[in-house]
Amino acid sequence: MFSSSNPLLNLENNPPFKIFDSHVHIWGHRYLNEYLGYIKRFGVDRILGIGGQELKSKLESRGLAENIIFCYYLSSYDFLKFKVNNLQKSIDEAHAKEIRVLKIFVGPMFQFFTRNKNPFRINHTRLESVYSKIEDYDMTILIHVADPDISYKKKYKNKKKYGSKEDRINDFSDLLGNFPKITMISAHFGCLPENLTRLGELLDRHPQLFIDTASTRWMIRELGKNATKSKEWLENYQDRILFGSDLGNFEFNLKFFISKQRRKYYWGSRYWSQRLFWETAHQAPLPFKDKDNSEWTQIKGLNLTRSTLEKIYYKNAQGLLED
Numbered sequence: 001m002f003s004s005s006n007p008l009l010n011l012e013n014n015p016p017f018k019i020f021d022s023h024v025h026i027w028g029h030r031y032l033n034e035y036l037g038y039i040k041r042f043g044v045d046r047i048l049g050i051g052g053q054e055l056k057s058k059l060e061s062r063g064l065a066e067n068i069i070f071c072y073y074l075s076s077y078d079f080l081k082f083k084v085n086n087l088q089k090s091i092d093e094a095h096a097k098e099i100r101v102l103k104i105f106v107g108p109m110f111q112f113f114t115r116n117k118n119p120f121r122i123n124h125t126r127l128e129s130v131y132s133k134i135e136d137y138d139m140t141i142l143i144h145v146a147d148p149d150i151s152y153k154k155k156y157k158n159k160k161k162y163g164s165k166e167d168r169i170n171d172f173s174d175l176l177g178n179f180p181k182i183t184m185i186s187a188h189f190g191c192l193p194e195n196l197t198r199l200g201e202l203l204d205r206h207p208q209l210f211i212d213t214a215s216t217r218w219m220i221r222e223l224g225k226n227a228t229k230s231k232e233w234l235e236n237y238q239d240r241i242l243f244g245s246d247l248g249n250f251e252f253n254l255k256f257f258i259s260k261q262r263r264k265y266y267w268g269s270r271y272w273s274q275r276l277f278w279e280t281a282h283q284a285p286l287p288f289k290d291k292d293n294s295e296w297t298q299i300k301g302l303n304l305t306r307s308t309l310e311k312i313y314y315k316n317a318q319g320l321l322e323d
């Protein structure tokens, strides 16, 4: 589907690498089999599936859980409203279901829909017992703490309500310092693909911190701005990076019917773009729109070394997420 006149750009079928996608949203069983089957042609054979309370047992009962490590989505509302008892109950439930990874979403969008006048702080003392429980259970957190720089310029301009991106990153660094035993995967390249110097500082300072490559267009847009520097940085931090897509399998949130062809294009275009970006030295236009870039985003391949690719694509996730 994404092949072009250049045969090297044909990344479908016979992938040379196995990929573990550490950031997938599973909304239910619908289209899941179709998704898991289709993505194999890009080499993806294992995923961290993010979902609600009942997801794991639902999929297990349908025989659909085989290649999935489950990640339990803690309620953002409970965080926002400091419903500590609810959060603890949810963590206990996850533990009882033998789920070892928790998702926390506290990006600025979470503030957008509320009347809260001040920014939410992830390191708030009222949440200490929640993190202590996570630590006691030896669970891992996948966390989303901020958004692209461009969103703070365009959408989250109200400083009083959202604060600055730097403040959110500093709060997160503080949390990492307070709970050094909790392994945390900071989604979307730590939300800092725009500032690799700051991201490097965080990784150097907090050995339990990892990052994922989720959100194809955000990564390709920002890391492609200085491909040489990005490549050097990725080679340097190759042990701390996990492949992620942020894809979903469609279930609700369906505003209109999406045909099978469109579903496949949505999934395939993201994997194809990321693989072209990490694995090759080719350039190509991103095969879908990046609404955060008025000029069409270009993929400028980083051509990472084979050993780095093997770690980012599989080994790092395997080491961290599998028992």
Ligand SMILES: [Zn+2]
Residues within 6 Å of the ligand: 023, 025, 214, 246
């Ligand atoms: Zn996500």
